[in-house]
Amino acid sequence: MVHNSLPLQWRKYPERYYLRGNYCENCKTSFFPQRQICPNCRRKGKLVEKETPYTGKIVSWTEVSVAPFGFENETPYFLAIIELENKVKILSQIVDSKKEKIKTGAKVKKLFRKISDIDPEGAIAYGYKFKVVD
Ligand SMILES: [Zn+2]
Known part of the structure; x- marks a missing residue:
């Protein structure tokens, strides 16, 4: 197999x-x-x-100031539960957004970003993140 x-x-x-x-x-x-x-x-x-879908809205969010190993240079950062247009809820980091714009109900769109330089399997890990849109 x-x-x-x-x-x-x-x-x-x-x-x-x-x-x-x-x-x-x-x-x-x-x-x-x-x-x-x-x-x-x-x-x-x-x-x-x-x-x-590429778009959704923030259901709830949190500011992370103590990061897990490998993410120390990125604090503080924001994590949000996002409800996509199709009602699916996912957890994602919010990037490229001013803190005052990160709030419940804010519209967000999907981006692709590097998540970590060191992936457990040796590759640079990329994945989705979201950004608040006006
Ligand atoms: Zn069914």
Whole structure:
């Protein structure tokens, strides 16, 4: 099984880099991370892969002043729970935004940014972040 011998990062590539979720055509519900089975419809569900929307709004947020290893140079930074246009909620860092603009209900859009120079698997990790839009 070649597929299973790939490093986790590469197996996760589409989901992690493009924030790719899926969508049940039966009950019209979106999911992220992707589900194998629709929790609403079970066997009647019809899941299709779908990229999550680029925009959403902040549901709640926090300022992080003590960072985990590898992120020390980035403090303080902001983490937010974002509700995307398709109602999926995700946790993301908020970047390129003035603190006074980071608030509940603020509109945000998706960006791709470097997350860490040192990835556990030796690659530079990129991923999604969000920015407040006016
Ligand atoms: Zn469903």
